[in-house]
Amino acid sequence: MSTVLVVDDERNYLIVLDDLLSEEGYEVLTASSGPEALEIIKNTPVHTVLSDIKMPGMNGVELLDEIRNLDSDLPVILMTAFAEVDQAVEAMKKGALDHIQKPFDNEEIKKAVRRGVEKRLLLQNIRYLQTELGALWGNIVGKSKAMERVFTIMKKVADTPTTVLIHGESGTGKELIARGLHKSSSRANAPFVSINCAAVPETLLESELFGYEKGAFTGAYSLKQGKFEVADKGTLFLDEVGEMSLGLQVKLLRVLQEQEFQRVGGSKDIKVDVRVIAATNKDLKEEVDAGRFRADLYFRLNVVQIRVPPLRERKEDIPLLVAHFLKKLEGKLGRTVREVDPAAMSCFYRHVWPGNIRELENVLERAVVLCKGSTITVDDLPIEMREPSEIDRGVEDLISWEKGLAATLDSIEERIIRLALKKADNVQAQAAKLLGVSRSNLQYKMKKYGMLS
Incomplete structure (x- = not known):
């Protein structure tokens, strides 16, 4: 049961709000002053505070300041009389979730408190992910069934030498999965080396992976270690491995089988102890059938496969991801935007997200830059997110x-x-x-x- 703390020096308001919110299923605590409220917060888990502004001694804005020092995530809603509007504006700038004018409408109170409690629970989930799951998997955020399946496989395979193939669309976070596996393995203190096979020209990819000897080709003025040597005792992440040429696939297969290779222009076998994690957005089985990918290499890479779901299949994670990125963007942009309003959040749920998590982060960064206050609205979103998609219109x-x-x-x-x-x-x-x-x-x-x- 969620707990709401009501603070007001007028007993009648405490009684009315206690009855109203208890009927909504909340556990209601009451305090008649700011200091009394602070004592409750220090000793009792509270999900939302609903406080009057005008109180003797410590007023509502001062109470807000103290609460922010104690627990910056705790939502505070302030009730104001008409004459106290300037104080309410000041409070909103300081981080109050909302302000409600007295005499209040019951539905308005219930709506504001529900919003506060939902925000508190969401932030608690984020903290859990950052501490419990974050200790294991780094910045991977998600509590959906689809992500639970991913975490289950990761937990089983992390501290093994087994080769892993991560399959998922662009922008789903395949490298985060690979880094999480490395971090949770006995190789965590050794290098994690990443290379995107699609981003390196085919003529250079071999020397990037295996290095080259001095004089191996024009411009090779000194010996260079490749990614496999640099990753010795650690993990090598081969992103977009499906883009690798057939000729290079043969050499990669040898390393996986023998744990040894030769530098370009060299004749000496170099032994390494490297765990390989590969990723692709292609169906490698189809690539094998089409003759574009070696079957023997596919079976070597596909010992354990982790399928990373696209965002459209895990939309229940969107509020968690939004809160995570807003916190991250606060540090990057120096702007505090605390939430997305319900109408804008509906657009987030309706959007198909072809670019997945990467697109979500970019949309939020744009919205934070354009946002005029502390809440993202529909006006801050790209035009294609505000309008119904072709699919929606087609269904209509x-x-x-x-x-x-x-x-x-x-x-x-x-x-x-x-x-x-x-x-x-x-x-x-x-x-x-x-x-x-x-x-x-x-x-x-x-x-x-x-x-x-």
Whole structure:
């Protein structure tokens, strides 16, 4: 049960607010002065404080200052009379979550308190991730079922020499996963070396990985160690390994099998003890079938696979990620933006996030730069996030309010089946595979919609 502390020197307000918030399911504590409230906060877990501004001795703004010193994450909502608006503005600048004018509307109070409690619980989750999970996995944020599956595999494989293949779309945080595995292994004090195979020209990638001897080619004026040598006793992270040429794949396979290699222009075998973690946004099995990736190397890399879910499959993590990045951006930009308002958060949930976590961080940085206050609004978001997506508009076009839900769903299903058949050149077995159903099920549906005689 969440706890709300109500502070007011007028007993009638304490009674009314106690009754109102207790009916909402909160545990309500009351205090008639600022010092009494501070004692409660020091000794009792509190999720939100609801305080009057005008009180004898320590007023609400002064109480806010003291609370910020004790617990900067604790949401404080201030109640003001009309004459105290200037103080309320000052309090908002100092970090108050909201201010409500007396005489107050019950629904407004309930809405503000609910927002405060939700924010407190969210920040507590962030602290948990930064301490408990952060101690293991660094900056990886997530409590969704999809991320729990990732953490489960990471925990099992982290402190082993096993090669790991991380699969995920661009921007999902594959390198963070690799760093988390390294940090939680017995190799944590040895180097973590990363190379993006897609970012290095093919002609240079071999010398980057294996190094070269002096005089190996024009411009090789001195011996250079490659990534494998630098990563000795540690971890080498090969990002976008699917971009590697077939010729270089043979040499990588030898290192994985023998733990030895030769520098470019050299003849001496160099022994290393390196754990390899690879990542790709491609389906390497399909690349093998297409002849673009060696099957033997694929099996060497794919001992344990970790699939990192795209953001659209873990949208319940969005509030945690938003809070994490806002804290990070506060240090980077020197601007304190504490939250995203509900309308803007709806845009975050609705957005498809093709760029995943990286796109989310960029959107938030833009919003923090443009934000006029301490709360991100819809106006601070890119135009493509404010407007319904083509998918949303397409769904609206399909809805027939006159027919009702069942008939509308049938209409959508029929259209999808026709599209699948068209894509499969009317080959039913192929269309069934595209749709993820059996051929007999597809034929039943086709008869249902008059597509078979």
